[in-house]
Structures are given as structure tokens and as C-alpha cells.
Amino acid sequence: MDYNVYIPKLAKIIEIKEEVGGSRPIKSFRTHFINKNDFSHRCGQSAMISVLGKGESMISISSSPLVKDYLQFSILKMGRVTTALHEMQVGNVIGIRGPYGNGFPIEEWKGKNLVFIGGGIGLAPIWSVLNTALGKREDYGDLILIYGARTSKDLVFNDELKELKKKITVFLSVDVEEEGWKEFVGFVPQNVTDKKPSPKNSITVTCGPPIMIKFVIKALKDLGFEDEQIYTTVENKMKCGIGKCGRCNIGKHYVCKDGPVYSWAQLKNLPQEY
Ligand SMILES: Cc1cc2nc3c(=O)[nH]c(=O)nc-3n(C[C@H](O)[C@H](O)[C@H](O)COP(=O)(O)OP(=O)(O)OC[C@H]3O[C@@H](n4cnc5c(N)ncnc54)[C@H](O)[C@@H]3O)c2cc1C
Ligand code: FES
Numbered sequence: 001m002d003y004n005v006y007i008p009k010l011a012k013i014i015e016i017k018e019e020v021g022g023s024r025p026i027k028s029f030r031t032h033f034i035n036k037n038d039f040s041h042r043c044g045q046s047a048m049i050s051v052l053g054k055g056e057s058m059i060s061i062s063s064s065p066l067v068k069d070y071l072q073f074s075i076l077k078m079g080r081v082t083t084a085l086h087e088m089q090v091g092n093v094i095g096i097r098g099p100y101g102n103g104f105p106i107e108e109w110k111g112k113n114l115v116f117i118g119g120g121i122g123l124a125p126i127w128s129v130l131n132t133a134l135g136k137r138e139d140y141g142d143l144i145l146i147y148g149a150r151t152s153k154d155l156v157f158n159d160e161l162k163e164l165k166k167k168i169t170v171f172l173s174v175d176v177e178e179e180g181w182k183e184f185v186g187f188v189p190q191n192v193t194d195k196k197p198s199p200k201n202s203i204t205v206t207c208g209p210p211i212m213i214k215f216v217i218k219a220l221k222d223l224g225f226e227d228e229q230i231y232t233t234v235e236n237k238m239k240c241g242i243g244k245c246g247r248c249n250i251g252k253h254y255v256c257k258d259g260p261v262y263s264w265a266q267l268k269n270l271p272q273e274y
Contacts, residue, residue: 065132122212145168
């Protein structure tokens with residue numbers, strides 16, 4: 001049979017976790033391929049998730065490649081496809097094609113300290129690389145997570161964050177004061193400036209809203225991080241995911257194929273279209 005890159009593999013939803021409620025809900029979906037599973041991904045890669053009759057959306061794979069039992073996606077409800085996903089139940093079937101993109105060069109980072117900086121749903125791509133580094137703990141130096149959301153109720157992976165605090169340094173923040181909150185109050189870039197992660201032998205990965213990334217990079221530069229030490233992801237709107245349709249371009253770059261992971265050294269030289 002002819003191979004068609006646009007045909008998704010069918011996967012069953014085996015677990016759904018409500019991460020965040022309210023007006024910007026986020027759910028994590030664990031999925032299992034129905035037929036033979038030859039899908040293997042690198043951390044930072046994404047997949048096109050499809051819902052029959054609704055369409056497709058590009059979503060980061062939030063589980064580590066070290067986890068073989070399931071593939072996890074953590075999804076903010078936005079529009080047609082993500083709303084349909086949020087209405088699904090355990091046992092429902094979705095389509096998955098991919099994996100797409102370049103992924104984080106985590107093998108090159110062996111022996112270095114890793115500083116992860118995330119905002120909101122931006123923790124999803126970080127979660128994959130962070131858990132991969134945790135799974136190969138002896139390969140890396142200090143692991144630090146600086147993560148924030150609008151309110152404590154908007155923090156994803158809340159239960160896992162409590163466990164993570166027992167293993168690595170975790171600095172959390174919320175945007176505005178709230179009763180009972182004992183950690184940092186303010187935006188994520190301000191928390192970076194406050195906690196002063198050292199650039200010495202370090203790589204930093206930052207994912208979140210573009211405005212957050214912009215000011216996190218500024219804060220990191222002020223702390224002495226070089227452009228080559230800063231990695232981020234660009235989440236331009238995508239359609240094909242395979243460098244064919246021209247939907248995701250930055251200049252001649254296809255973000256779906258050449259990205260979405262870039263070092264700041266690479267990204268700052270691209271046209272400012274993202
Ligand atoms: C590489 C990559 C990784 C991503 N990873 C995740 C993830 O892990 N979890 C997650 O929840 N979302 C992720 N997204 C965003 C996700 O693809 C969109 O939110 C989703 O496609 C919206 O589809 P929809 O049909 O629900 O909304 P639509 O009906 O298509 O759109 C609803 C609203 O969302 C806006 N929108 C759609 N796509 C994007 C986009 N890419 N960026 C900004 N605004 C957008 C539209 O302009 C519109 O205002 C990722 C995007 C990319 C490109
Ligand atoms: S999404 Fe089609 S070229 Fe990138």
C-alpha cells in the first residue's frame with residue numbers, strides 16, 4: 001500500500017487529567033496507538049492531532065521519549081479542534097501524525113546545568129525534556145525549573161510539581177497576589193531576575209507566550225547568558241507540519257521542519273515575523 005504522510009495513526013485515549021479548570025481549561029491526554037506502534041519522538045517534537053469532522057492541531061508531546069507506555073499531550077482549549085478534544089472521553093479515538101520538528105539537542109547538553117523557564121501551557125514542551133533529563137540524571141548537572149502562571153489554579157502538572165520539588169530546585173510564581181501563596185508574585189521574567197540562575201556551564205530552555213519569552217531572554221542576557229545558551233520554541237500556526245504548505249514560514253525557514261526549537265543565536269538572525 002502507498003505510504004501517505006497525511007494519514008494519521010489511530011490512537012485510543014487511555015487517561016484524561018484535568019490540569020486547569022475555569023475559562024482557559026487545560027487537559028492532559030494519555031494515548032495508546034491502536035495498531036503496531038513505530039512512533040518514536042525526541043523531546044521538543046510535536047504531533048498533528050486530529051479529531052474526525054473537526055480538523056487537526058499541532059500539539060507538543062509532553063511525555064518524555066523514555067516513557068514507552070503512552071504518548072501524552074497537554075492541551076489548552078482554544079477553538080474547534082481543541083474544544084472537541086476537551087469533550088472527549090477515555091476510550092475515544094483520535095488521529096496522530098508525526099512526530100514533527102527538530103527537538104531539543106539534549107544529547108549535546110550532557111554535563112551541563114539545565115535551567116527550564118516556562119509560562120502557562122508552555123510547560124508542556126519543557127515537561128518532555130525535563131523528564132528526559134531526570135530519567136538520565138547522572139548525565140546532567142543542576143536542574144532548575146522556574147515556572148509561572150496567572151494564578152495558582154492555572155499551573156499545569158500541579159501534583160507532579162509537588163513531587164518534582166523533592167528532586168530539583170523549583171521556583172513557582174503567580175502574576176498577582178493571592179491568599180495563601182508563599183512563593184514569588186510577579187511575571188516569570190521578574191522571577192528569573194530575582195532567582196538569578198547562573199550562566200556558568202548552563203543551558204536554558206524557555207517556552208511560553210511570546211511576550212514572556214521576549215522578556216525572559218532579556219533577563220537572561222542581563223544575567224550574562226550567551227545567545228547560544230538560550231533555547232526556545234516558536235509556535236507559529238501550522239497546517240501540513242512537513243514543510244509543504246508555507247503556513248509557518250519565518251523568511252525561508254519552515255518552523256514545522258527546521259524548528260520549532262531554536263537557540264536565540266539562530267532565532268535573532270531570522271526575520272522578526274514570529
Ligand atoms: C509547534 C506547536 C506546538 C504546540 N503545542 C501546543 C501544546 O502543547 N498545547 C496546546 O494547548 N497548544 C499547543 N499549540 C497551539 C495549538 O496548535 C493551537 O492552540 C490549536 O491548533 C488551536 O486549534 P483549534 O482548532 O482549537 O483553534 P482554532 O479554531 O484554529 O483557533 C482558535 C484561536 O486560536 C488561535 N490559534 C490557533 N493556532 C494558534 C497558534 N499556533 N498560536 C497562537 N494562536 C493560535 C486562532 O487564531 C484563534 O484565535 C502548539 C502549536 C504549535 C505550532
Ligand atoms: S506547516 Fe506547512 S510548511 Fe510548515
